[in-house]
Amino acid sequence: DAGVTQSPTHLIKTRGQQVTLRCSPKSGHDTVSWYQQALGQGPQFIFQYYEEEERQRGNFPDRFSGHQFPNYSSELNVNALLLGDSALYLCASSTTLAGGTDTQYFGPGTRLTVL
Amino acid sequence: GNSVTQMEGPVTLSEEAFLTINCTYTATGYPSLFWYVQYPGEGLQLLLKATKADDKGSNKGFEATYRKETTSFHLEKGSVQVSDSAVYFCALLEQAGTALIFGKGTTLSVSS
Numbered sequence: 001d002a003g004v005t006q007s008p009t010h011l012i013k014t015r016g017q018q019v020t021l022r023c024s025p026k027s028g029h030d031t032v033s034w035y036q037q038a039l040g041q042g043p044q045f046i047f048q049y050y051e052e053e054e055r056q057r058g059n060f061p062d063r064f065s066g067h068q069f070p071n072y073s074s075e076l077n078v079n080a081l082l083l084g085d086s087a088l089y090l091c092a093s094s095t096t097l098a099g100g101t102d103t104q105y106f107g108p109g110t111r112l113t114v115l
Numbered sequence: 116g117n118s119v120t121q122m123e124g125p126v127t128l129s130e131e132a133f134l135t136i137n138c139t140y141t142a143t144g145y146p147s148l149f150w151y152v153q154y155p156g157e158g159l160q161l162l163l164k165a166t167k168a169d170d171k172g173s174n175k176g177f178e179a180t181y182r183k184e185t186t187s188f189h190l191e192k193g194s195v196q197v198s199d200s201a202v203y204f205c206a207l208l209e210q211a212g213t214a215l216i217f218g219k220g221t222t223l224s225v226s227s
């Protein structure tokens with residue numbers, strides 16, 4: 001049973017460019033969350049997708065957008081890249097229950113470097 | 116708002132030493148509490164969790180007890196190994212919530 005997978009592993013972009021990161025959730029999971037982890041910091045919540053809609057959003061600008069597909073996989077898009085967007089981007093998958101989301105399991109991450 | 120506070124690192128121990136990493140939280144209601152571990156160059160792995168007061172989560176020799184009265188979830192291990200060297204994150208998920216809130220992480224370095 002495959003866990004959470006993310007692609008690509010590493011990415012180098014220049015300021016002003018746009019980037020798309022991809023995530024496939026663990027089998028049986030229907031919810032995908034994205035987090036940004038700056039060097040030496042804890043992960044910060046970007047947003048969560050369930051039933052192909054953004055359910056909750058953290059304190060991130062509109063340059064960060066996402067999408068969830070019918071097979072539950074998800075994309076994170078970042079426009080007009082800034083140097084400060086350099087970070088490890090983590091995808092987490094989970095199951096949505098009546099009382100909220102269940103335990104979140106993380107993928108290996110995508111390391112984005114903006115030059 | 117909700118928050119998690121972890122002890123500052125790095126924590127440096129010799130193999131077979133006892134480990135404690137302190138974690139306290141601020142939240143309304145009854146959040147679920149987690150410890151995740153991150154090895155160099157990797158994503159986060161779930162280490163253990165507890166979903167209600169007085170629950171004890173345990174895995175691979177690590178333990179943590181959900182203490183509502185002290186709003187704490189301290190991580191302990193009786194005898195650490197070199198392979199336990201990693202960054203440890205305490206996190207909470209508020210009741211009926213969606214977003215994990217993480218502490219800043221504690222780096223553990225174990226030498227033989």
